[in-house]
Amino acid sequence: MKKKSIKDIAQELGLSKTTVSFVLNNKGDEKNISKKTQEKILAYVREVNYQPNQIAKSLKKGTTHTIGYLVPDISNPFYAKIGRLIEDVLADKGYHLLIGSTDEKQEKEDALLNMFVNRQVDGLILASTFENLGMLKTLSAQRFPMVFFDREHPDFIGNYILVENKNAMKEAVNTAINKGAKKIGLLSITPNIYSLKLRIDGYRESLVENQLNVDEDLMRIVDNSRIKESTQEELNYLMDKDVDAVVFTNNQITALALWAMNINHKDKIDSVRFVSFDNLDLFDYSNPKVNSIAQPIDSIANHLVDILHEVMQSTERVSKRIVLEPKLIERL
Amino acid sequence: MKKKSIKDIAQELGLSKTTVSFVLNNKGDEKNISKKTQEKILAYVREVNYQPNQIAKSLKKGTTHTIGYLVPDISNPFYAKIGRLIEDVLADKGYHLLIGSTDEKQEKEDALLNMFVNRQVDGLILASTFENLGMLKTLSAQRFPMVFFDREHPDFIGNYILVENKNAMKEAVNTAINKGAKKIGLLSITPNIYSLKLRIDGYRESLVENQLNVDEDLMRIVDNSRIKESTQEELNYLMDKDVDAVVFTNNQITALALWAMNINHKDKIDSVRFVSFDNLDLFDYSNPKVNSIAQPIDSIANHLVDILHEVMQSTERVSKRIVLEPKLIERL
DNA sequence: ATGAAAGCGCTAACAT
DNA sequence: ATGTTAGCGCTTTCAT
Numbered sequence: 045m046k047k048k049s050i051k052d053i054a055q056e057l058g059l060s061k062t063t064v065s066f067v068l069n070n071k072g073d074e075k076n077i078s079k080k081t082q083e084k085i086l087a088y089v090r091e092v093n094y095q096p097n098q099i100a101k102s103l104k105k106g107t108t109h110t111i112g113y114l115v116p117d118i119s120n121p122f123y124a125k126i127g128r129l130i131e132d133v134l135a136d137k138g139y140h141l142l143i144g145s146t147d148e149k150q151e152k153e154d155a156l157l158n159m160f161v162n163r164q165v166d167g168l169i170l171a172s173t174f175e176n177l178g179m180l181k182t183l184s185a186q187r188f189p190m191v192f193f194d195r196e197h198p199d200f201i202g203n204y205i206l207v208e209n210k211n212a213m214k215e216a217v218n219t220a221i222n223k224g225a226k227k228i229g230l231l232s233i234t235p236n237i238y239s240l241k242l243r244i245d246g247y248r249e250s251l252v253e254n255q256l257n258v259d260e261d262l263m264r265i266v267d268n269s270r271i272k273e274s275t276q277e278e279l280n281y282l283m284d285k286d287v288d289a290v291v292f293t294n295n296q297i298t299a300l301a302l303w304a305m306n307i308n309h310k311d312k313i314d315s316v317r318f319v320s321f322d323n324l325d326l327f328d329y330s331n332p333k334v335n336s337i338a339q340p341i342d343s344i345a346n347h348l349v350d351i352l353h354e355v356m357q358s359t360e361r362v363s364k365r366i367v368l369e370p371k372l373i374e375r376l
Numbered sequence: 377m378k379k380k381s382i383k384d385i386a387q388e389l390g391l392s393k394t395t396v397s398f399v400l401n402n403k404g405d406e407k408n409i410s411k412k413t414q415e416k417i418l419a420y421v422r423e424v425n426y427q428p429n430q431i432a433k434s435l436k437k438g439t440t441h442t443i444g445y446l447v448p449d450i451s452n453p454f455y456a457k458i459g460r461l462i463e464d465v466l467a468d469k470g471y472h473l474l475i476g477s478t479d480e481k482q483e484k485e486d487a488l489l490n491m492f493v494n495r496q497v498d499g500l501i502l503a504s505t506f507e508n509l510g511m512l513k514t515l516s517a518q519r520f521p522m523v524f525f526d527r528e529h530p531d532f533i534g535n536y537i538l539v540e541n542k543n544a545m546k547e548a549v550n551t552a553i554n555k556g557a558k559k560i561g562l563l564s565i566t567p568n569i570y571s572l573k574l575r576i577d578g579y580r581e582s583l584v585e586n587q588l589n590v591d592e593d594l595m596r597i598v599d600n601s602r603i604k605e606s607t608q609e610e611l612n613y614l615m616d617k618d619v620d621a622v623v624f625t626n627n628q629i630t631a632l633a634l635w636a637m638n639i640n641h642k643d644k645i646d647s648v649r650f651v652s653f654d655n656l657d658l659f660d661y662s663n664p665k666v667n668s669i670a671q672p673i674d675s676i677a678n679h680l681v682d683i684l685h686e687v688m689q690s691t692e693r694v695s696k697r698i699v700l701e702p703k704l705i706e707r708l
Numbered sequence: 709a710t711g712a713a714a715g716c717g718c719t720a721a722c723a724t
Numbered sequence: 725a726t727g728t729t730a731g732c733g734c735t736t737t738c739a740t
Contacts, residue, residue, distance in 0.1 A: 097435075097494065099431060099434045110474070118460050119453070124451040124453070124456040125451045127475075132477075142472055144472065145464075161427060162429065302660070302661040326634075329658075331663040
């Protein structure tokens, strides 16, 4: 038994597709369809459990009620949580999420962007690598509804929901210094992303302000392509240099360092201070404890959807840049 | 400038839609389109960066190259990771994921199932709550391609990728007992799911086999609707009873208990033994350490896609039940 | 109060 | 070697 279409329903009831369509779309009254016809249709539709084909609807109306969610890695807790929050608020509006992970690779990002566009998503929420501005600029020129978060690119004007990076990092490092840290290393993934650069700047500024030596040798960049091993090596390097604190620029690298720490430097777990941009629930019970800069994910998610919604409505060009305040969570 | 359609391309090149369509779908040779025409089309298409409308394609072909991924919570690391793995292998085949989180609520699950079906997804990968067998059975009767994982329902025949629950749990508890645990509590979310029941059975069997007292009072079920507070209360209860080990039936509850432990029972962190079904990376550096039963997520993801693919191909009814072996990770 | 018909962008059987 | 045409399932304008 094939799926029923509006045509089937109409035939079986001896009505026209038009009438059925009107009623199904709650335009029965407006279109002067008699009460009994309306009831007849609704009853029948319920009886046979008719389900409209959204693809056909989408083709006709040019809108899919689908939003693309493009991030480096949907399994990263930060993106997963924001994804979940977005999913919930979008679902209330009848929108759903098509997802895509880029692994920070431009080719993947481009392919996914094309995919999203071809599938006629109504809008895009993205943590872009910003390596191919061309494509993004083209979309932007076509007024394709997009809202960016987590990262920004100075040369790309668009809608951004961001958090304060530099000052938040500076304050977190200040706190560590006030608590006694004197030799502070830094571990970061490749800072090809502007936000990461800002975080590193914050670290630098704190050292300067506190008259600590800014030692480039203590700022270690891990090799993204072999991130686990590289983190381990660089952490070892820092521990050998006897740093009393390590600053991390995102949650992924902090988690890896926690792992490496438990393997190679158990003895120093209680004497070293970890400071991480991005929070993870596990920092509450990790060993060592971590002071973290928590991004306000609920607020980020809400703003993302709000702005996207606004952009999808309005015909004028919108370019908002909203910067939210992260919160330092002190655990040690 | 509106998006170009095949019709535009055809007109601008003085050809028919058919010819253009054939060439775009690599049927140029097969359909005897001359080399020069083919080249002309391809060059032009590249020049204007024509992008086919997948919605139109989908309507015509009845296939969307979209798979629905329905889970309790996409931000749970277990589902997020499997989601990511699936995304990657599906992307290679040109498929993409539409996601939906149910929060274990039947209404949400039903709504999402309808949504997926209306959007004509080609298949479904689901960790169902199995509270509404009716809907699932209807889909199954229509041969809708579905593969289930993480949970199963004895009354529902379908394709399942599962892990061994009972024996894995039994062995994990045995290990704890061998290492000295004598009074072992259990903390679980509401075991309305068959897999959870099996895990609890495993715990029970281990106690029996080891001639330990099976005390129902030490088997605590938390209230899902206020899971954080409830976990805290129940953990407190068990600690007051002086258990020397606690068994958890999934990662979510273990993570919450770790948090509660660090708030309320710091003193006992080194004397209590945690055993968790499901692994989390953070168990490597959590405090207390946790022995965990790690599900083989890569293998689960691969099987899910393989079987789904198989089901989508074949016209016969397939019902495979694949049970994978989890692995006990000992950390203490 | 209801229906006929066109059309969204694409594919493919069937001409020519 | 290329074109004509019908049709996927729906919405909507314009008739009646």
